[in-house]
Amino acid sequence: MRWRDASLPLLVFAALAIAPFIGFGQGHALTLLARAMIFGMAAMSLSLLVGGAGLVSLGHAAMLGVGAYAVVVLDHAGVTEALVVLPVAVLAAALFALLTGAVAIRTSGVHFIMITLAFGQMAFFTTSSLAIYGGDDGYTLFSRMEVAGSRFLEGRLAFHFTCLALLAGTWLLVQALLDSRFGRVLRAAQQNEVRAQAVGFAPYRYRLVAYVIAGAIGGMAGVLLSQAAEFVAPAYLTWQRSGDLLFMVILGGLAGPHGALVGALAIVLIEEWLAELTEHWRMIFGPMLILCVFFLRGGLVGLLRR
Amino acid sequence: MSALLELRGLSKRFGGLAVTQDVSLSLALGEVHALIGPNGAGKTTLIHQVSGTLAPDAGQVVFLGEDVTALGLAARARRGLARSFQITCLLPGFSALENVALAVQARSGSSFRFFRPARGEAALNARAMAALDEMGLAARAGVPASALSHGEKRQLELAIALAMEPRVLLLDEPLAGTGAEEAERLIALLRGLKQRFGILLIEHDMPAVFALADRISVLAQGKVIASGTPDAIRADAQVRAAYLGDDE
Ligand SMILES: Nc1ncnc2c1ncn2[C@@H]1O[C@H](COP(=O)(O)OP(=O)(O)OP(=O)(O)O)[C@@H](O)[C@H]1O
Numbered sequence: 001m002r003w004r005d006a007s008l009p010l011l012v013f014a015a016l017a018i019a020p021f022i023g024f025g026q027g028h029a030l031t032l033l034a035r036a037m038i039f040g041m042a043a044m045s046l047s048l049l050v051g052g053a054g055l056v057s058l059g060h061a062a063m064l065g066v067g068a069y070a071v072v073v074l075d076h077a078g079v080t081e082a083l084v085v086l087p088v089a090v091l092a093a094a095l096f097a098l099l100t101g102a103v104a105i106r107t108s109g110v111h112f113i114m115i116t117l118a119f120g121q122m123a124f125f126t127t128s129s130l131a132i133y134g135g136d137d138g139y140t141l142f143s144r145m146e147v148a149g150s151r152f153l154e155g156r157l158a159f160h161f162t163c164l165a166l167l168a169g170t171w172l173l174v175q176a177l178l179d180s181r182f183g184r185v186l187r188a189a190q191q192n193e194v195r196a197q198a199v200g201f202a203p204y205r206y207r208l209v210a211y212v213i214a215g216a217i218g219g220m221a222g223v224l225l226s227q228a229a230e231f232v233a234p235a236y237l238t239w240q241r242s243g244d245l246l247f248m249v250i251l252g253g254l255a256g257p258h259g260a261l262v263g264a265l266a267i268v269l270i271e272e273w274l275a276e277l278t279e280h281w282r283m284i285f286g287p288m289l290i291l292c293v294f295f296l297r298g299g300l301v302g303l304l305r306r
Numbered sequence: 307m308s309a310l311l312e313l314r315g316l317s318k319r320f321g322g323l324a325v326t327q328d329v330s331l332s333l334a335l336g337e338v339h340a341l342i343g344p345n346g347a348g349k350t351t352l353i354h355q356v357s358g359t360l361a362p363d364a365g366q367v368v369f370l371g372e373d374v375t376a377l378g379l380a381a382r383a384r385r386g387l388a389r390s391f392q393i394t395c396l397l398p399g400f401s402a403l404e405n406v407a408l409a410v411q412a413r414s415g416s417s418f419r420f421f422r423p424a425r426g427e428a429a430l431n432a433r434a435m436a437a438l439d440e441m442g443l444a445a446r447a448g449v450p451a452s453a454l455s456h457g458e459k460r461q462l463e464l465a466i467a468l469a470m471e472p473r474v475l476l477l478d479e480p481l482a483g484t485g486a487e488e489a490e491r492l493i494a495l496l497r498g499l500k501q502r503f504g505i506l507l508i509e510h511d512m513p514a515v516f517a518l519a520d521r522i523s524v525l526a527q528g529k530v531i532a533s534g535t536p537d538a539i540r541a542d543a544q545v546r547a548a549y550l551g552d553d554e
């Protein structure tokens with residue numbers, strides 16, 4: 001990890017840590033920040049795939065969906081202990097990633113995009129057909145999970161700092177993965193697959209492991225999303241949601257997880273800000289995104305670096 | 307001495323074009339076997355089949371006594387079959403050092419290691435640096451491969467191949483694009499190293515070929531039309547007609 005790549009996220013984390021005490025402590029602001037942090041985790045996990053491994057997935061929302069629906073299934077069965085729910089949800093998302101990734105990673109380029117999209121849609125339609133969990137209408141959780149029996153997560157600040165801790169942990173993990181031997185092989189295979197093979201690395205297994213790790217982190221983000229809203233619906237798994245995540249990653253910049261972090265925070269917050277200004281905010285947001293893609297080749301973090 | 311590498315009846319067609327026709331040849335430890343022939347003779351395509359980049363239509367590649375015909379490029383590389391590319395094949399965003407360190411990493415333990423920064427692994431860097439140094443690239447270790455000159459890129463290709471500690475080295479025109487002085491240095495270097503492995507060398511630079519090769523095979527239109535010692539090849543009338551030109 002290079003210092004300049006670390007300084008930006010550390011600044012962001014510090015800002016998020018003091019935000020509740022400098023005027024962003026009300027319910028609405030904290031809800032918004034939690035949402036931004038959760039999408040930050042999801043986007044960073046996706047950036048491991050897109051930026052690190054060159055795998056442009058258009059089905060990443062399904063990982064969040066599997067995590068969120070694991071919460072629903074367990075809630076329905078009366079299991080609401082985070083120490084059980086979180087590992088189960090993360091493993092479920094990892095397993096989903098393993099099964100779908102094992103197929104998807106055999107393809108590349110546009111085929112990979114299409115097949116991840118197809119798996120995402122499959123998961124979406126599956127959840128909307130689950131009548132016992134509310135089908136299209138979704139499922140309202142009775143309350144947030146307990147942590148070792150305590151109602152810790154109900155506290156606004158506690159939830160805020162839980163999200164922040166997991167956000168920072170996700171950044172550390174993704175950055176460490178990219179810097180490791182494993183990440184070096186991933187990055188090499190992304191830049192020049194034949195070169196990676198010629199020194200003895202068959203990229204498939206490395207990519208699959210990356211896909212599973214990204215799925216697991218996505219699953220964790222899905223759990224947090226369910227807790228933030230205390231509600232889960234198939235809308236979590238739409239392909240538009242996958243597209244949003246991809247956009248956060250690309251807008252922020254592909255140079256590392258800090259790009260995805262900045263991209264996610266920027267999009268969630270700008271969306272909110274524009275929505276407050278005018279109800280026609282999408283008409284402003286759309287062209288803004290297009291301009292960003294055209295003019296910010298290194299993403300937002302590339303802009304900051306100049 | 308038993309052969310490190312043996313090609314048995316390799317054949318390959320691209321549509322109607324027979325690019326490799328029943329090619330058999332062998333390579334022993336410490337030997338430089340040069341493969342020469344006019345442009346389009348099928349030399350690179352043959353290297354592709356030996357290295358596992360392309361699958362042959364028929365025939366076998368036997369490496370260290372094992373039939374590796376069904377294995378891919380990566381699996382053959384892990385067994386000690388290294389190749390360089392005629393068209394430079396590098397990791398443009400990696401530094402020269404990291405290009406080589408990746409090759410060292412492939413030969414030193416598992417790469418399913420997730421937390422320790424690879425760039426800080428002194429053992430990998432030291433061996434990578436030694437390979438760069440051998441190629442005279444030590445001073446350029448920190449430069450991204452994309453920013454190297456053409457000649458330096460060729461040297462980096464070789465440094466990567468050497469860092470793989472191969473048993474057999476497949477070199478596809480390693481001297482193309484290097485200056486005369488540089489070429490001389492590389493020839494001396496390869497001559498010094500060749501006891502470590504066997505080299506299958508494709509090269510258009512005839513003085514270099516005759517300086518290095520223990521055996522020469524001549525490929526024309528996908529067929530081996532002559533094979534023998536440098537002296538025998540020099541004297542072969544058919545070869546002179548096909549390739550060397552009568553003025554030589
Ligand atoms: N993928 C391919 N599809 C169709 N034809 C090909 C393909 N690759 C090579 N060829 C043809 O096969 C023949 C042999 O090509 P090859 O690159 O092996 O020649 P070469 O001996 O290495 O030539 P040079 O000395 O110019 O490098 C050429 O006629 C080339 O056009």
Ligand SMILES: [Mg+2]
Nearest residue numbers: 349350351392
């Ligand atoms: Mg060639």
